[in-house]
Amino acid sequence: MSVESAAPSRSNPRRAPAKPGSQSALRQSNEQRIVQALATGGPQTQAELARQTGLSTATVSNIVRGMSRSGTVTTSPTTSSGRRALSVALNDDGSVAVGIDIGRRHLRVVLAGPDYRVLGEEAIALKAGHTAAEGLDAAAELLDRLLAEQGIPRSSVLGAGIGIPGPIDRRSGTVVQGAILPEWVGINILETFGKRLGIPVFIDNDANLGALAQVTWGPHSSVENLIFVKVGSGIGAGLILNGSLYYGNVGITGELGHMTINEHGLICRCGNRGCLETVASTSTMISLLQRTTDRPLMAPDIVRLALRGDTATLRVIDDAGLAIGRAVAHVANLINPELIVLGGSLTDLGDILLDPVRRGLLRHAVPVVGESTTVCMGSLGERAEALGGAAVVLSQPSSILG
C-alpha cells in the first residue's frame, strides 16, 4: 500500500480525490451512483441502472464490467420486456471488513459484513508505551484469532481501517509530533501496517473514525455537519462537513486539544502553553485527583468516583467540561455544526460532563450558534473508532479494494 491508495471523503478516506472534472473523478462519481442505485433499489438490469442514474447505457455497462471483474457486483442474464438483458446485483459473498482501533493502552478489532452487521469483536489491553511493532503484532494476532473463531478465510477480508490516536500527515503517510503514541511518530504507518497484515489498509486518526461511526453506525446518519470530540488522554475532533469526513490540506484537522485556553498555563506535549489538553484531558484530571489518594488512578476511576458523588472528582470534571465547552463554542462559531458528539473514555458520565460543556458552549458561542447547536454523548462508547474503521473499508469504491 502506498499513501496514494489510502481518501478525503466519506466514500474514500485518506486518498487524494480525483481532480474535480477529471476523467477519473467522473468515473469515480459514476461508479458511486451505480453502487447507490443497487444498494437502495436492489438487483436490476443495466437499462434500469441507466434510467435511474441518468448515465448512458454504454457508461453503465463499462463501469459494471469493471465492478464485476473486481467482485463488487455479479451479473446474470435475464430478460426485460421480452429482450435479453443483464441483471446486476451487489455481491454479498461473505466478504468482511476489519476495523482496528489502537489506543495508548488498548486494542480493539471488529469484523463487519457488507450489510454493516458486526460478525466479531474483541478488545484487549496493551501496555502503555508500546511500540508500533508491538501494537501491530497484537492487532495481527487478534485479527487472526477473530477470523478463526468465525471461520472466515483470510481471502474474504476486504481490508482494514485502522484508527491511530495521533495526527497523520497525508503528504508522507506518517504520524506526526503531537501523537498520544510518541513511539509511533515518524513511522510510515500505512506501509508498515499494509505489509504486516497483507490486506488493503486504510489509516486514519481515531477521532475521524469516531466521527464517521456516528453517521454510519450511530443514530446520526442524517446529520450533515457533525463534530465528534474524543476526550481521553488526548483531546481530538473528527469533522463531518457536508456529509463527508473533512481532511483539509495535509490531513491534520480537528486539533481541538491544542486550542489555547490559558495563555500562561502548563506546557503541553505539542510545545505550546495552556492548551485544552493541559486543562481537560483525562491525564490532567487524573494528575489533579492523584494528590488525594495513594492508589494509582486510571480513567475508569474518574467515572466511578464521579458516579459515587466524590466532590473533588465532580469539581475536576466541571472545570474540564467548562473548558471543553469553551473550545467547542469556538468550533461552533466557526463551523456551525448541527451536532457535537462527545466520545472517549468518559461517556458514562452523561450529564455530569455534558452540563458544564453545554454551559461553556452557551457562554462562549455567538447566541444564535450556541442555541442551535446540540451537544450529546456518543452512544457507541469505546467501540466508535473501530466501527469507524470498518465503515471506511465498506465505503471504498471497488477499484480500491479489488
Next chain:
Amino acid sequence: MSVESAAPSRSNPRRAPAKPGSQSALRQSNEQRIVQALATGGPQTQAELARQTGLSTATVSNIVRGMSRSGTVTTSPTTSSGRRALSVALNDDGSVAVGIDIGRRHLRVVLAGPDYRVLGEEAIALKAGHTAAEGLDAAAELLDRLLAEQGIPRSSVLGAGIGIPGPIDRRSGTVVQGAILPEWVGINILETFGKRLGIPVFIDNDANLGALAQVTWGPHSSVENLIFVKVGSGIGAGLILNGSLYYGNVGITGELGHMTINEHGLICRCGNRGCLETVASTSTMISLLQRTTDRPLMAPDIVRLALRGDTATLRVIDDAGLAIGRAVAHVANLINPELIVLGGSLTDLGDILLDPVRRGLLRHAVPVVGESTTVCMGSLGERAEALGGAAVVLSQPSSILG
C-alpha cells in the same frame, strides 16, 4: 424571492442543496457537467456532450432543452459525420451580473459579464448608522446609474449578489444579532431587497463573498481549502472548504471575531467578553489611538500613520496582529486550510500586519499545521466582497436565474 431561492455550494450559494441522490440533485449535477463541458470545450454537439460527460444522449438532450428555454444556451442545427446534429453553445447575450457590497460606511456596486469581465464599478460613502431602507435606496440608485452609463438594459441583469456585514440565519433569511449594522437586525433581507430591486437577489455575509472572490477573481482559484479573514470594524471569516463556500447548519459560520482571547476582557457587542473583536478590530485600534490625538481617526488613518512609522500605531497593529494570529491558529488547527487570506480595510499595511499574524499563528498552532499554512494579504482590496457578489450570480444554475 424567498429564502428557499437563495445555496450552500460554490455553484449555488444560500440555497438548500437538493437532497443527495434525489432526482433534482441528479439533474442539478448533470446540468453542471454540461455547463462545465461547454465552458471548457466551447460549442459542441449533443452527442459530443454526451461522450464528454458520460450522460446518455436522452439525458443531455432533455437538459439542453431546459437550458435553451431559460436562455443559458443556444442550439443550432449542424452536421456531424454527415448526420444532422444539434450544436449547443453557452450564451453570451450581453447579460450582466451585479455585485453589491454594503458596509457600515460604504456601498460598492459592480457589473460583470458572464466571462467575468468587470463592465462597471463604483463605490460611494454611506453615513454610519444608515437604516436598511437607506442602504437599499442608495444601492438601487447606484445600480441604475451604472446600468445607464454602460447602456445596459435592466432586462439584461441576471441578478444581484449582495454582501452584508453580519451573520444571516438561513432558516429565516434575517440578519441576526451580532451584525455590524445593528439597524438591520431582524429584517428579512432577501425579501426586502428582492422586492426593491426587482431582480433575483442572493444575500450573503460579506466575508463569505470575500472568500468566494479569492477563488473566483483572485489568484487562488486552485486552492481547495481557503479561509478569508475580513478585518474591519468587525472581524469575520469566509470558509472555502473542498472547493465550495461552506455554510454549516443555519448559515452562521466563520464567526472568528467572537473567539475568546481574553476571558476577563472588554464586553463585546455579542454579549461575551474579551472576544477577538474587542482586541483587534479597527474600531478597537482607533479607540486605543484616539487618546493620542484630538482629530477624529478613521480606519484609513491607521494605515497612513503606520506607513509613516508612528510607533503607537505600530504597537497597536502588532498587538492586534498577534491576537488575529492566535485566532487563525485555532482555525488552522481545526480546519487545516492551505491558505489564509486577510482582507478588509487594512490590506495596504502588508507585512506590518502580516508579520505579527504569522508570529501568532506559529506560536499557537500545532507545529506541522503552522508550518504548512500560508498567510497573505488579499489582492482584491475592498473590491473583494462586491466581486464575490457578482460571482454568486454567475455561478447559479440557469434554472434559478431563468
